[in-house]
Amino acid sequence: MVNSSKVSAESVPSGLIVHIGGLLPSLSPAEQRVARLVVAEPAAVARRTITDLATAAETSEATVIRFCRSVGMDGYPQLRIRLAAEAARLVEPSDTRVVGGDIPPGADLAQIIATIAFNDARAVEETAEQLDPAICEQVIDAITVAGRIDMYGAGASGFVASDFQQKLHRIGRTVFYFPDVHSALTSAALLGRGDMAVGISHTGTTSDVIEVLEQARARGATTVALTNYPRSPIAEVADLLLTTAARETTYRSGAMASRLAQLTVVDCLFVGVAARNRTQAREALEVTADAVRSHRVGSARRRA
Incomplete structure (x- = not known):
């Protein structure tokens, strides 16, 4: 078999956010809370201390460290560096109607179309990457x-x-x-x-x-x-x-x-x-x- 449950820092792909999203179901509930914050706001997390992130995720610093290792990072400093680089390369939607990639309640059809087009294009691009x-x-x-x-x-x-x-x-x-x-x-x-x-x-x-x-x-x-x-x-x-x-x-x-x-x-x-x-x-x-x-x-x- 070519697949493995172990992940090393060298094997982590350039698309770190995509990588973490793919591993999310296999993480513990506490690690999942950390993962969701990381995926939702990579730039903000890159600026946070480990204590700040642990508090925001309602967990401990030890859990944040375990999360880092679960996704192939040696520790929190390496995660912050990779997240900063990832945030810098992420393409934000040019259409102001697309906010967070989700479809909010009450969205009109123009916003629905713009959001779906953005999500579909991103899925294809990130899959290829x-x-x-x-x-x-x-x-x-x-x-x-x-x-x-x-x-x-x-x-x-x-x-x-x-x-x-x-x-x-x-x-x-x-x-x-x-x-x-x-x-x-x-x-x-x-x-x-x-x-x-x-x-x-x-x-x-x-x-x-x-x-x-x-x-x-x-x-x-x-x-x-x-x-x-x-x-x-x-x-x-x-x-x-x-x-x-x-x-x-x-x-x-x-x-x-x-x-x-x-x-x-x-x-x-x-x-x-x-x-x-x-x-x-x-x-x-x-x-x-x-x-x-x-x-x-x-x-x-x-x-x-």
Whole structure:
């Protein structure tokens, strides 16, 4: 497995705020209070003493130090330095209607549009910044040689899994998507060495997807997980772990920014696979496009 619950200072990505946000569910309740302050106001925290931060988070200085180590920092001084650098590079929304990236009660439609556009763009940019090219290469390698690939996801993540399946299928890969957990489990039970299973879950806690990946892994298939939280349960059943960086706000249940972040990763993987054999991929895309051309209004080829 490539994922680990231990984090060193050297392994912490340049996007420290994104990194902390991804680890937040795995922290203790007291450390989470510290983390939320850090994520919400990195510049302000960088100026605070450890005592001030501990007081604001209603915890102890010892907890702040534990938090620093949990996110890969040697101590509070290093955290302040990294936060100051992070705050300096963060791009603030140019639209004054976007305040804090959230949608306040009573917001008019113009403010809703501006805020959603900002959050979606930030999710895509931050996902790209923290995406590990080396892990992506390993996933692309596995897709390229896999005899069969199964995709799994529930809810909004299921739509992303279906999108990935369709993309890879159009360039000649043998790929299946199973939205029903019973069908998914029976499919996973028939996988073996040389096959691949991909599970997508924003929270990393969707039990159906985790169970299917466990089944696939037990049969010898290579397992890949795509999640927003690198220490979530799905990481424990993944041979290769990919992460997004989406910060859902008011309407989290709508899975808006997270879906776009997942699609960003999926598109990167798809293009990476297609680039391995450009001629074959181009021919497959042309053939499949031609197969449905007669079903488009205005096409020269009319249905009888």
